Amino acid sequence: MKLPSKKAALRFLLFVASAVLIFCSFPRVDEKKYDYEENRPWRYSLLTAPFDIPVHLDSASARMVRDSITANFVPVYKRLTDVQKQSVVAYRAKLDSMTTLNAANRQRLLSALNKVYADGVVSHETYDEIKSGSLPNVRFVDGNVSHTQSTSSFRSEREAYTYIDSIFRNQCAQGGVSAASLAEALTPNVVLDEDLSARLLEDACQMALAPIGVVQTGERIIDRGERITPQIFTILQTYEQMVEERKVGGIGHKVYPLAGQMLFILILLTALYLYFYFFRKEIWGNMRSMAFITLMIVAFAVLAFVAKHTFTYGLYIMPFTII
Numbered sequence: 428m429k430l431p432s433k434k435a436a437l438r439f440l441l442f443v444a445s446a447v448l449i450f451c452s453f454p455r456v457d458e459k460k461y462d463y464e465e466n467r468p469w470r471y472s473l474l475t476a477p478f479d480i481p482v483h484l485d486s487a488s489a490r491m492v493r494d495s496i497t498a499n500f501v502p503v504y505k506r507l508t509d510v511q512k513q514s515v516v517a518y519r520a521k522l523d524s525m526t527t528l529n530a531a532n533r534q535r536l537l538s539a540l541n542k543v544y545a546d547g548v549v550s551h552e553t554y555d556e557i558k559s560g561s562l563p564n565v566r567f568v569d570g571n572v573s574h575t576q577s578t579s580s581f582r583s584e585r586e587a588y589t590y591i592d593s594i595f596r597n598q599c600a601q602g603g604v605s606a607a608s609l610a611e612a613l614t615p616n617v618v619l620d621e622d623l624s625a626r627l628l629e630d631a632c633q634m635a636l637a638p639i640g641v642v643q644t645g646e647r648i649i650d651r652g653e654r655i656t657p658q659i660f661t662i663l664q665t666y667e668q669m670v671e672e673r674k675v676g677g678i679g680h681k682v683y684p685l686a687g688q689m690l691f692i693l694i695l696l697t698a699l700y701l702y703f704y705f706f707r708k709e710i711w712g713n714m715r716s717m718a719f720i721t722l723m724i725v726a727f728a729v730l731a732f733v734a735k736h737t738f739t740y741g742l743y744i745m746p747f748t749i750i
Contacts, residue, residue, distance in 0.1 A: 441721055445696060465655055469651055472650075472735070483636060483638055492632075496628070503627060507618060548581070557578045557581055584615065588609060
């Protein structure tokens with residue numbers, strides 16, 4: 428088997444080295460990281476949208492909208508019917524075991540206990556919010572139906588005990604209230620539904636903070652020297668977030684652009700080498716000439732990429748006609 432000549436091997440290595448150098452210096456806009464601050468000039472070249480970018484409210488406006496929604500949001504509470512049933516059953520058993528109370532007083536105590544549960548027994552923290560005026564209403568959700576209810580009838584465990592105790596004026600009934608451990612029977616049956624409240628609050632914020640427009644593909648975002656307004660700052664953040672999401676969206680988002688760049692470089696260098704092989708035999712056989720021409724092309728390609736990255740119109744200052 429005939430081995431390739433020394434010149435052929437050198438030409439191959441020159442070809443590969445040139446392709447690698449150009450590929451490594453090739454600009455990759457999607458991977459570029461920008462360092463910028465709000466209300467400061469943009470220090471980079473013209474940035475256009477490589478894909479459609481939704482336009483959201485700027486951070487200050489979004490914060491005001493979210494704060495307003497949070498302040499006016501009516502939280503969702505749920506009634507624990509099992510708590511009422513278990514408490515009433517346990518308290519009835521205690522009353523039945525007491526011989527000091529007659530049947531009428533036992534029934535009145537049970538009716539009073541059912542009433543405070545029907546009105547709503549809440550935790551001390553919730554009751555403090557009600558008394559301070561920060562929780563005038565709550566919502567109850569039954570399936571797909573939601574209704575708002577005033578919290579004026581809600582009582583804490585202590586207030587419910589005080590209410591029942593105040594009903595019974597005679598000493599015998601009041602003694603029954605204490606002896607039957609009414610305080611132990613009172614447990615909050617109206618509690619905050621944290622998961623549903625958080626989900627509904629987030630849904631409301633998402634609807635209010637929906638995109639107000641779109642920067643279309645190829646449309647200008649910002650150019651060098653322009654002040655980064657709050658709105659542009661938000662667009663830039665959305666742009667970088669979408670770039671990151673596209674990177675992790677699959678290996679194709681990383682491999683295909685790189686493979687396309689390498690293929691583009693290989694096609695151009697192959698066309699150049701074929702031209703030398705078929706039409707410029709004297710250059711093809713002279714390794715110094717081949718190295719010089721290839722080096723010139725690689726140097727101009729690298730310098731062009733650097734100039735484009737450094738200056739706004741960097742490509743226009745490159746003397747390509749020298750090649």
